Amino acid sequence: MTDTYLSYDELHALLTGVLQAGGYNAAHAAAIAHTMTQAERDQCRSHGIYRLAGVLKSRRAGLATGEKAPVISDAADRPITKIDAGGEFAPLASAQGLPLLAAKARRYGLAALAINNCLHLAALWPEVEALAHQGLGTLAMCPSNAYVAPAGGIRKLFGTNPLAFGWPTGDDRPYVFDFATSVIARGEVELYRLNNKPLPDGWGIDRDGQPSNDTAAVLDGGALLPFGGYKGSAIATMIELLAAVWIGDLLSSESSEADGGRGLAPLHGELIIAIDPTAFGAGDYESHSRTLLDAIREQGLRVREDVAVIGIDDQELIADQVHPALTTVALPFEEMGQVAVSLLLDLMEGQEVPAETLLPGQIIRRSSA
Secondary structure (H helix, E strand, O other): OOOOOOOHHHHHHHHHHHHHHOOOOHHHHHHHHHHHHHHHHOOOHHHOHHHHHHHHHHHHOOOOOOOOOOEEEEOOOOOEEEEEOOOOEOHHHHHHHHHHHHHHHHHHOEEEEEEEEEEOOOOOHHHHHHHHHOOOEEEEEOOOOOOEOOOOOOOOOEOOOOEEEEEOOOOOOOEEEEEOOEOOOHHHHHHHHHOOOOOOOOOEEOOOOOEEOOHHHHHOOOEEOEOOOHHHHHHHHHHHHHHHHHOOOOOHHHHHHHHOOOOOOOEEEEEEEEEOOOOOOOOOHHHHHHHHHHHHHHOOOOEOOOEOOEEEOOOHHHHOOOOOOOEEEEOOHHHHHHHHHHHHHHHHOOOOOOOOOOOOOEEEOOOOO
16 A cells, blocks of 8 residues: 655645535634644644544534634723634634734733633644744633543543643744643543453542443443542643633533533633733743753653653654654554545435444554553
8 A cells, every 4th residue: 555645735625625525614624624734743643634524423413514603702902802603613713813812912911712612623732832832821721521520529520621731932842731631531441442451540430439440331421530639630620610610601511411412522612821921021031941841851751660651643753763662552544534534425425424433543562651
């Protein structure tokens, strides 16, 4: 089989065309395709083309119309901007709101953007990274559907509630992180179920609140656990309060109720806070930031001995060249592509498609874990 490589622009154009064929207008299709293409660019393919089938499924189910334009409420004399996404996927609202947010952060030193009534797509890091490249610190967060029990609880209440942060460093490599507040992503548990593997200790509980290594018990009636026990639970609570209660949108539990068991994209809000690092009159904040980040690197934590590192997508040119070699989860990209195209053709012919299609991955063990 011959590999085919596409440039960023070629992939973006291809995805835009597929999304338009699936019922999204040009603006929404281009914005959603941009997010997917960024994920592919950053070699996070679990958040790229892999998401295409779910986006098309949400359009076919009527959860998204693919047509509604975001409605912006932007008072010039306040450091707050609100956007009603109209029940559509978030990328178009985000693309229209981030320039307004950046301008207000520079004017006021601190500004916030609330995107209400949106379907969340993939990761938050492209948003915070984009503003970090513009010299702004950024926090982004959102609830999701309820999959996670609070520390000490036995029932699903929180979403996986991702939190992302970006900080400029004066070069082309800002400091960026983006992680869920659950101990593990729900998708990882689904892969364990597909491979008939028991879960590691501490990942989930069954419907009675007892620790469980059984994927079915955790996914069907049980719950995932927050990372770090009560600390992760506290951060997840903060995200519910800020990115749901404060901005007047759905809690994760309410998003699950709205979904009604259909397994579609979570409907909720998103909060993005931008910070001007010069607002307090700091001097060379970029050099000061690098002092900290360089000191962290110089600590020399040993991968595998002190910390286990596992990647995803199994990019061999990278995984085999880094030291130590990176243990990864290989995804069945060829099969994923075949399934995505098959589902798309079925959708275009007016046929029903399954609400969820799960494909097994494979752990490629190297030296990092």
